Amino acid sequence: MCHCYGNFSTGIDSESFQTCLSKGGGFHFPSCHILSICGFRILFDVPLDLSALTIFSPIPNDFDNLDEENCGCLESDKHRTLETTTLNARNLVYAEPCYKTVKNLHLWNASFIDVVLISSPMGMLGLPYLTRMKGFSAKIYVTEATAKLGKLMMEDLVSSHMEYKRFYGDKESVCPQGMKFEELDQLPPTLKEIALGKDGEDLGGWMPLYSAVDVNDCLKKVQTLKYLEETCYNGTLIIKAVSSGAEIGACNWAINSPKGDIAFITSSIFLSGHAMDFDYHALKGNDLILYSDFTFMHAMDDLDSGFNSAPVTDSIRSLASADISEERDKLAFVCSCAVDSVKNGGSVLIPIDRLGLILQLLEEISTALDYSNMKVPIYFISSVAKELLAFTNVIPEWLCTERQEKLFSGEPSFAHAELIKQKKLHVFPAIYSPELLMNWQEPCVVFCPNWSLRLGPVVHLLQRWCIDRNSLLVLENGIDAQLALSPYKPMEMKVLQCSFFSGISLNKVQPLLKILQPKIVAFPEDLRQISFQESTPFSILHYSENETLAIPNLKSSELEIPMELATQFHFKKLKQEHINVTRVKGELLVSNGKHQLISETKQADQLKCRPVLCWGSPSTDTLLAALSERGISGTVEGDTVDLEGENVSVVHVHEPNRACIKIGVAITVVTTADEDLAGRISDAIYSVLDNA
Amino acid sequence: MAIDCLILGAGQEVGKSCVVVSINGKRIMFDCGMHMGYLDHRRYPDFSRIPNYDQGRSSGSAFDHAIDCIIITHFHLDHVGALPYFTEVCGYRGPIYMTYPTKALSPLMLEDYRKVMVERRGEEEQFTSDHIAECMKKVIAVDLKQTIQVDKDLQIRAYYAGHVLGAAMFYAKVGDSAILYTGDYNMTPDRHLGAAQIDRLHLDLVISESTYATTIRDSKYSREREFLKAVHECISGGGKVLIPTFALGRAQELCILLEDYWERMNLKVPIYFSAGLTIQANMYYKMLISWTSQRIKETYSTHNAFDFKHVKDFERSMIDAPGPCVLFATPGMISGGFSLEVFKHWAPSEKNLITLPGYCVAGTIGHKLMSGKPSKIDLDKDTSVDVRCQIHQLSFSPHTDAKGIMDLIKFLSPKHVILVHGEKPKMATLKGRIQSELGIHCYDPANNETVSIPSTQYVKAVASDAFARSCLNPNFKFLKSSSGNGLQVTDERVSDGILVLEKSQKPKVMQQDELLLMLGENEHKVEHSCCFPVHIGNIESSERSSTGFWLRLFSARLSDEISAGIIVQDFEGHIQVESFHLSICLKDSCSHRITDDSQNKSESVFCCCTWSVEDEKIAWKIISTMKNFNLNPGQQDASNN
Ligand SMILES: [Zn+2]
Numbered sequence A: 001m002c003h004c005y006g007n008f009s010t011g012i013d014s015e016s017f018q019t020c021l022s023k024g025g026g027f028h029f030p031s032c033h034i035l036s037i038c039g040f041r042i043l044f045d046v047p048l049d050l051s052a053l054t055i056f057s058p059i060p061n062d063f064d065n066l067d068e069e070n071c072g073c074l075e076s077d078k079h080r081t082l083e084t085t086t087l088n089a090r091n092l093v094y095a096e097p098c099y100k101t102v103k104n105l106h107l108w109n110a111s112f113i114d115v116v117l118i119s120s121p122m123g124m125l126g127l128p129y130l131t132r133m134k135g136f137s138a139k140i141y142v143t144e145a146t147a148k149l150g151k152l153m154m155e156d157l158v159s160s161h162m163e164y165k166r167f168y169g170d171k172e173s174v175c176p177q178g179m180k181f182e183e184l185d186q187l188p189p190t191l192k193e194i195a196l197g198k199d200g201e202d203l204g205g206w207m208p209l210y211s212a213v214d215v216n217d218c219l220k221k222v223q224t225l226k227y228l229e230e231t232c233y234n235g236t237l238i239i240k241a242v243s244s245g246a247e248i249g250a251c252n253w254a255i256n257s258p259k260g261d262i263a264f265i266t267s268s269i270f271l272s273g274h275a276m277d278f279d280y281h282a283l284k285g286n287d288l289i290l291y292s293d294f295t296f297m298h299a300m301d302d303l304d305s306g307f308n309s310a311p312v313t314d315s316i317r318s319l320a321s322a323d324i325s326e327e328r329d330k331l332a333f334v335c336s337c338a339v340d341s342v343k344n345g346g347s348v349l350i351p352i353d354r355l356g357l358i359l360q361l362l363e364e365i366s367t368a369l370d371y372s373n374m375k376v377p378i379y380f381i382s383s384v385a386k387e388l389l390a391f392t393n394v395i396p397e398w399l400c401t402e403r404q405e406k407l408f409s410g411e412p413s414f415a416h417a418e419l420i421k422q423k424k425l426h427v428f429p430a431i432y433s434p435e436l437l438m439n440w441q442e443p444c445v446v447f448c449p450n451w452s453l454r455l456g457p458v459v460h461l462l463q464r465w466c467i468d469r470n471s472l473l474v475l476e477n478g479i480d481a482q483l484a485l486s487p488y489k490p491m492e493m494k495v496l497q498c499s500f501f502s503g504i505s506l507n508k509v510q511p512l513l514k515i516l517q518p519k520i521v522a523f524p525e526d527l528r529q530i531s532f533q534e535s536t537p538f539s540i541l542h543y544s545e546n547e548t549l550a551i552p553n554l555k556s557s558e559l560e561i562p563m564e565l566a567t568q569f570h571f572k573k574l575k576q577e578h579i580n581v582t583r584v585k586g587e588l589l590v591s592n593g594k595h596q597l598i599s600e601t602k603q604a605d606q607l608k609c610r611p612v613l614c615w616g617s618p619s620t621d622t623l624l625a626a627l628s629e630r631g632i633s634g635t636v637e638g639d640t641v642d643l644e645g646e647n648v649s650v651v652h653v654h655e656p657n658r659a660c661i662k663i664g665v666a667i668t669v670v671t672t673a674d675e676d677l678a679g680r681i682s683d684a685i686y687s688v689l690d691n692a
Numbered sequence B: 001m002a003i004d005c006l007i008l009g010a011g012q013e014v015g016k017s018c019v020v021v022s023i024n025g026k027r028i029m030f031d032c033g034m035h036m037g038y039l040d041h042r043r044y045p046d047f048s049r050i051p052n053y054d055q056g057r058s059s060g061s062a063f064d065h066a067i068d069c070i071i072i073t074h075f076h077l078d079h080v081g082a083l084p085y086f087t088e089v090c091g092y093r094g095p096i097y098m099t100y101p102t103k104a105l106s107p108l109m110l111e112d113y114r115k116v117m118v119e120r121r122g123e124e125e126q127f128t129s130d131h132i133a134e135c136m137k138k139v140i141a142v143d144l145k146q147t148i149q150v151d152k153d154l155q156i157r158a159y160y161a162g163h164v165l166g167a168a169m170f171y172a173k174v175g176d177s178a179i180l181y182t183g184d185y186n187m188t189p190d191r192h193l194g195a196a197q198i199d200r201l202h203l204d205l206v207i208s209e210s211t212y213a214t215t216i217r218d219s220k221y222s223r224e225r226e227f228l229k230a231v232h233e234c235i236s237g238g239g240k241v242l243i244p245t246f247a248l249g250r251a252q253e254l255c256i257l258l259e260d261y262w263e264r265m266n267l268k269v270p271i272y273f274s275a276g277l278t279i280q281a282n283m284y285y286k287m288l289i290s291w292t293s294q295r296i297k298e299t300y301s302t303h304n305a306f307d308f309k310h311v312k313d314f315e316r317s318m319i320d321a322p323g324p325c326v327l328f329a330t331p332g333m334i335s336g337g338f339s340l341e342v343f344k345h346w347a348p349s350e351k352n353l354i355t356l357p358g359y360c361v362a363g364t365i366g367h368k369l370m371s372g373k374p375s376k377i378d379l380d381k382d383t384s385v386d387v388r389c390q391i392h393q394l395s396f397s398p399h400t401d402a403k404g405i406m407d408l409i410k411f412l413s414p415k416h417v418i419l420v421h422g423e424k425p426k427m428a429t430l431k432g433r434i435q436s437e438l439g440i441h442c443y444d445p446a447n448n449e450t451v452s453i454p455s456t457q458y459v460k461a462v463a464s465d466a467f468a469r470s471c472l473n474p475n476f477k478f479l480k481s482s483s484g485n486g487l488q489v490t491d492e493r494v495s496d497g498i499l500v501l502e503k504s505q506k507p508k509v510m511q512q513d514e515l516l517l518m519l520g521e522n523e524h525k526v527e528h529s530c531c532f533p534v535h536i537g538n539i540e541s542s543e544r545s546s547t548g549f550w551l552r553l554f555s556a557r558l559s560d561e562i563s564a565g566i567i568v569q570d571f572e573g574h575i576q577v578e579s580f581h582l583s584i585c586l587k588d589s590c591s592h593r594i595t596d597d598s599q600n601k602s603e604s605v606f607c608c609c610t611w612s613v614e615d616e617k618i619a620w621k622i623i624s625t626m627k628n629f630n631l632n633p634g635q636q637d638a639s640n641n
C-alpha cells in the first residue's frame, strides 16, 4: 500500500500511448514495448537476441592446430566470396562475441523511463545494460521466480562468455559496430542481415557482454513480486503480475490507473507441464488489452486456417488440453529417439534452454531409459545447474496444479532430486570439472543449455560427437539450424528439431477475448490480415514496430468521498429542481490508484473564505424582500446606465447604515463602509442568486 | 452499514478459534478450530448460531448460503480442527482458503489428532481419514500478498504471521470496508521463522490474538541458551533427553537449534526422531523453505536447513539401549502414544531429562509434571511411574507479547480492535491500554457474542476531465502560519470542485466553470467596494500629493501589520492582496464613497478599494488598519482595535 499527497511527475495529462520497440523473435526473445499512461512511461521487457550469436564462430576444437586456413578469421580472410551458398565455419565472425540488444531502446533516454516490467527470465537478459545507464532510476518489477531464474541465466551467460574470453585473451571484443564497413559487406547475406538488420539499422544494438558486477547491481535494483501481489507506483498505478504459463515465474501484467485498466498479454500457455497455468481469469474486464503474443508469427502456416477454424463454442480448456497432449506426444517422441540413439551406442545432446523442457525431459528420458532397461548416465552440465535444480524443488507456489498436488502428498515437485540420489543424474558446473572427468561414461544423455550452440559445454560436445552418426542432437525451434550447425561440419549426428508450444495459437485468440471482455484490443499490425468471424464487442487498434499508437481515453476518473465526510456537505437545491450541488471540501489523497477526499487534517488560517460561485441575476424586488428579512431597508433608484453602457439597477440602503447596491447583468457591487452591513447584504444577495 | 462479528470461539479463552464476520453483505468465517480441553459438544464452535445457516438446507447445502468463504490462518488444531467436521458432516461446500504450507500440513495434524482420539481414548471418531482428504480437496491454496478475488465484491490477502510455518494474517475487503484477522502471530523472528509482516492498510477493524496480553518478554536467546545448557549437561552425564512435541512446528525449531549447537560444539551424541511422521514433516519443510526465516532461505541451495545431519530414525528397541541420546517423540504434552511409552522407561533415572512446552492441557502427563514436582505419577489405577529425572520447561513461545500486539495495532491504526484468543482478565487490561494509549475502540467479546461496528463507505463521484486534470497537478499554496512558525502547505486542488447530484445519475465532480456550462448559465459576480479617507494630519511635504508616495508608505505598513504570510503586492498605481485592490482616489466625488466625512479633506488621502467576497476578512482587516493609520507608528497602537 502506498500513497502520496500530490504527484510530482512531469507528465501533464498526456494522452496514453504505446510504442512497440521490438516484436522480438519467439520464446527466447520476447517483444519489447513502451506504454505511457497517466504521464508515466512503462517499459515492458529488456531482452537479448541470443539467436544473433550464431554469426560468431565457436571456440575451435583443437587450440593447437588453429591456423588461419581453417578458421573463419575475419581480419585475414579478405578473399571470401559471396557465392558461398552453404555456410561453413569460414564465414563466421571470428572474435569474442557481442550481444544484440533491442536497438530502438537505445533511442530512449533511460532517465525518461518510470517503470520497467519484466515478464519472463528471457525478458530480463538485457536489463543490466539499462540499469547501468546514467540517469536510470526507474522502478523495476519482476516476479520472485523470474528474478531468480533471470539471475541464474545471466550468471551462466557471463560465465560461459568468460570461457570464450579466456581463449581470446584480453583482446577487445569486436562488435559489428567496430567492424569496418567493407568487412561487414563481405559477410554472407544471412549473416549480414543478422548483423545489420533488414534496413541496416540494427548495428547500433550490438554490445559487449555486461559483467558479473553489472548483473549484481542490476538485481539490487529489482523489486520482486508474487503472482497477484498488488504493488502501487507513485500512488497512481496499481501493478499486478499474473501468471502467463510460459515459464516458471513468467507473467502478464494488469495495470489499474485512474485513466483506465490495462492488461499486457505476452506469450502465454494455457496449460503447462511445469509452470503455473495462464491465469486469464485475472485479466478479465480491462479497458485495454495490449496483445503482445507474437507466437502466430512463428507458426504462420496455420494463419489462414487457424484463426477462424475453431468453433468459438469450444471452451478454452478443451482447446488447451488438446495442446498439452500434443506437447506430451512431442516429449515422448524425443524420448523414444533418445532411447534409440543410446541403444545404438550413441549419445544424446540436449542443448535446450527452456527450463520447462529440461525439467520434463529429465523425468521422461530417465523413465524411458528405465523402461527400456538402458543404464546410461544423464548429465546436466551448467555453471548454474545445481542451483537451478535445487530452486525448482522449493517453489511449489509457482508450479502447475499437478506439481502442486505433489506438495500436498509430500513428494518433491520434480523427480530430479530423487534421480540424483539414485545416481542416475549427475550435475556438474563445467565440462572440465574433475568429478565429471572421473565420472564420464559414454553413451550418455547430456543436458547443457545454450541453444545458440556457440557458448558453454555444448560446443565441446558437438565437436566431439558431430561425426558420430549414432548420436542425437535435440534442438528447439526458433533457431536457424543450418547457420547454427555450420561450424560443426561435416555433421553426421542425427538432428531432431522440435517445435514446442510457446504462446497462444491463433485459434484461441477469439475464445480468449470473448472471456476477457475488454473494451479495446491493440493487436500487432501483422494480425490485421486476419478478420474476426463475427463482429466483436470491442474495438481493435493495430500497432507496428517503432510507431507510436495513441490510445483513446479509457475511462472517466473517479473521486471517492467518505460517507461521513459527504454527509457533512451542505447540498443546495438549484432552481433546476432535480439538481443538488455542493462545494467539495477536504484534502485530496492520491492513493492506490484512486483519488480520495479526506477530512482536512490541518486548518489553514481562515482569512480567506471559500469562493462562492453565483449565477442568474437578482431582481430588485426579491432583493429588497431579502434585505428587509435581515433588518435592512432600502429604496430602488431605478435603472441607470453605467459607464460601460450596461443597464444597472441601484438600491440605496439607509438603515441600519448607508450602503449602495448596484446590480448589473454580470456583477453586483456593494458599497459600504460598514463591515457588518456588508456581510448581511452579501448574505441577502446570495439568497436570491443560485450559487454553489 | 455495519460490520458484524460473531465470536463462535476463542472469545476470552484459547481454543476453537472461529469468528464469523459479515461485511457489506458478505460473510466470512475466519478459522474453524476445535477446543482440546473439551470432549463434548463444546469442542466445536456452535455453527447453528451463524445467521441463516440452514437457509440452503432444502437444497441439501446447509451453510452454503450463509458463508461466502472460510479462511484458515494456520495448521494448529485450535484453528483448523473443526474444519473436516464442518465441511463433511455439516455440509459446507463453499470455498476454503489457506496458505500452501497450511494446506500441506493441516491434514497431518488432523490425522494425528484423529488417531489419538480413536486409538487412545477409544472414542467414536468425529471425522474419518476420508473426511480429511475430501475436506482438503476443497481448499484453495494461496501465497502471501496475493490479492485473491473470492467473488466480484470480496477480496482477501494473506500476510506473513511467523508463529508456525505457513501461518498468515488475513486481510479481507468488501466494497469500501476492510478488516484484518491476525490468527496467531509472532512479532519477533525465531530460529526457523521470520517475524510477522504487514502493509500499512486502511482498516475498519483488526481482530487480534492476545495470548500474552500482559507479558513482555526479554530476548529469546537467553532462553534458548538455558535449554541448550540443560540438554548438554544431561548428555555429558550420560543421560537421555526426551523432547515430547507434536510433529510440526516446535520439533523443527528445536531441531535446528540442536543441529547448530551440535555443529558448534562438535557433539556426536545421536538425535532421534520417533515417528515417520516427523521425518515426513521435514520433507514438507524442505519444500516450503521460502516460508522460513531469511537466514534459512538464503542458504538452502548449499544446505537445506531441514536436511538434519545428526538426526536419525528411532526404533522401539533402542529405548533401553545404553548411552546418551536426544529423542523427539510425539505426541506433545505426553498425552499418550510413543512419548508416554518412552517416558515410562526414562523418567525413573535422575540422569535423564524431559523438556516440556510452555503450555500443557489439563489432564495430560505434561500438565501433571508442570504443576509441582511429583515424585510419582499414576498412569491408571494399576500403573504408576517414579519420576526422578530432570524437568526443563521451555519458555519460548511462538506468540507475540503485549508489546508486539500494541506495536501492530499502533502501526495499523484501525478504527476498531477486537481481542480474541487470550485469557479474560489479561485481555481486559490490554483492551484498556489500546483505548487509553492508542485511542482506538476495543472489544473483548465472550463466545457467542456479536460485536457490531460501523463500516466505511465512499460516495463515488465521476470526475470531469478538467477536474481530474487538476487533481493530477498539485496546486500547493504556502502560507506563513500565524500560529507557530514555519510554512503551512495547503493543496487547493479540490476547492474548485463542485459535487453535483442529479436525479437518477451517478454523482459528478466538476470544476465550477463546467457547472455553469452544464446549466447554461453565466456567472454573476458579487463585489464589494469602499472609498474611505485616511487621516494623514496636516503635514507639509513636497511628495504628499504624489500617489506613489502614499502607496509605498501604505504598502510598507500593511506588510508589517497584516500577518499570516499574505503577500502585499505593490503594483504601479495600486496595492493588491489576493482579490483586494486599493488605489489612491483623487476624485472629488467617488461613487464608492458612501459616508459623509466630517474630517478635513485636506488632512486626508482617499483610498478606493474593491474586493470579492471570499477575501472579505482580509479586506476589512486592511481597511481597519488603514483607518487607524498614523504617520508616526509609535503612537498608532493605542487607537488600533
Ligand atoms: Zn497457533
Ligand SMILES: [Zn+2]
Pocket (backbone or CB within 6 Å): B017, B076, B078, B079, B184, B421
Ligand atoms: Zn491458536
Ligand SMILES: [Zn+2]
Pocket (backbone or CB within 6 Å): B531, B585, B587, B590, B591, B592, B593, B606, B607, B608
Ligand atoms: Zn474613490
